[in-house]
Amino acid sequence: xxxxxRGGRSYDPxxxxxxxxxxxxxxxxxxxxxxxxxxxxxxxxxxGPEVAPETIYALPEKLREAQGLFDATGGLHAAALFDKEGxxxxxxxxxxxxxxxxxxxxxxxxxxxxxxxxxxxxVSGRSSFEILQKCLTAGVPIVCAISAPSSLAVDVARQFGxxxxxxxxxxxxxxxxxxxxxxx
Numbered sequence: 417x418x419x420x421x422r423g424g425r426s427y428d429p430x431x432x433x434x435x436x437x438x439x440x441x442x443x444x445x446x447x448x449x450x451x452x453x454x455x456x457x458x459x460x461x462x463x464g465p466e467v468a469p470e471t472i473y474a475l476p477e478k479l480r481e482a483q484g485l486f487d488a489t490g491g492l493h494a495a496a497l498f499d500k501e502g503x504x505x506x507x508x509x510x511x512x513x514x515x516x517x518x519x520x521x522x523x524x525x526x527x528x529x530x531x532x533x534x535x536x537x538x539v540s541g542r543s544s545f546e547i548l549q550k551c552l553t554a555g556v557p558i559v560c561a562i563s564a565p566s567s568l569a570v571d572v573a574r575q576f577g578x579x580x581x582x583x584x585x586x587x588x589x590x591x592x593x594x595x596x597x598x599x600x
Contacts, residue, residue: 460577461557465534468599471502473587475538475560482507483540494540495520495547497532505535513541514550521554531555538562543582548572558597560584565592 421427479496482504493513497505497520508519517539524530536558537551543561545568551559552572558579565573565582570592573580579594591598 458552458576460575461552461555462533462577464597465500465557466597466599467500467502467536467558469587469589471500472536472560472581472584472589472598474502475536476562476584478502478504479507479538479540483509492516496538497524498536498538500534500536502536513539514544514546516540517547517550521550524554533557536560538584542566543569543580545569545572548578548580552576552578558594560589 475496475498478498479494482496483492483494492509492511493516494507494509495513495516496507499505506520506523508516508523510516510519517537520537524532531554532551533555535556537547537556538560539547540562542563543559543565545566547561548559548565548569549572556578558581559573560581562584563582565580570580572578573593577594579597580592581589581598582592583590
């Protein structure tokens with residue numbers, strides 16, 4: 417990036433240089449509880465919507481069918497936004513499932529769609545604290561994942577009234593929090 421300052425101003429960027437290794441780690445590693453993490457005073461998600469199990473069962477296939485970059489590479493995660501009837505609204509892909517979720521929430525923000533209070537987010541891998549945190553700040557009431565949630569993800573879902581589903585495969589899934597949004 418090149419920056420030109422107006423009015424003959426100058427700036428010495430050398431004090432901002434960083435000479436150490438960075439990693440793609442999330443910063444949560446080693447944290448054992450929500451008390452050790454900051455959730456920026458997020459409100460509890462209000463009740464609703466209710467979604468039929470049959471709608472939930474269909475989400476993984478719809479997500480997979482929409483993953484164009486995965487078809488080309490075989491190595492990308494996806495985060496998808498569905499309405500409460502299970503219709504795909506948007507999907508974003510990235511090497512990291514957290515990044516795919518960032519892209520999805522960023523798209524919703526730029527489109528003026530927040531909060532996503534009548535929607536479901538599905539991720540192609542496991543659900544982590546970071547994914548639940550991003551969905552919480554976007555007002556998403558239901559988060560589904562193909563794989564397992566982390567214990568901190570379950571804690572976030574329970575504390576903030578979110579529905580968290582994991583191991584969504586075929587005609588089965590586990591409900592870790594918020595069973596009242598899944599129709600019996």
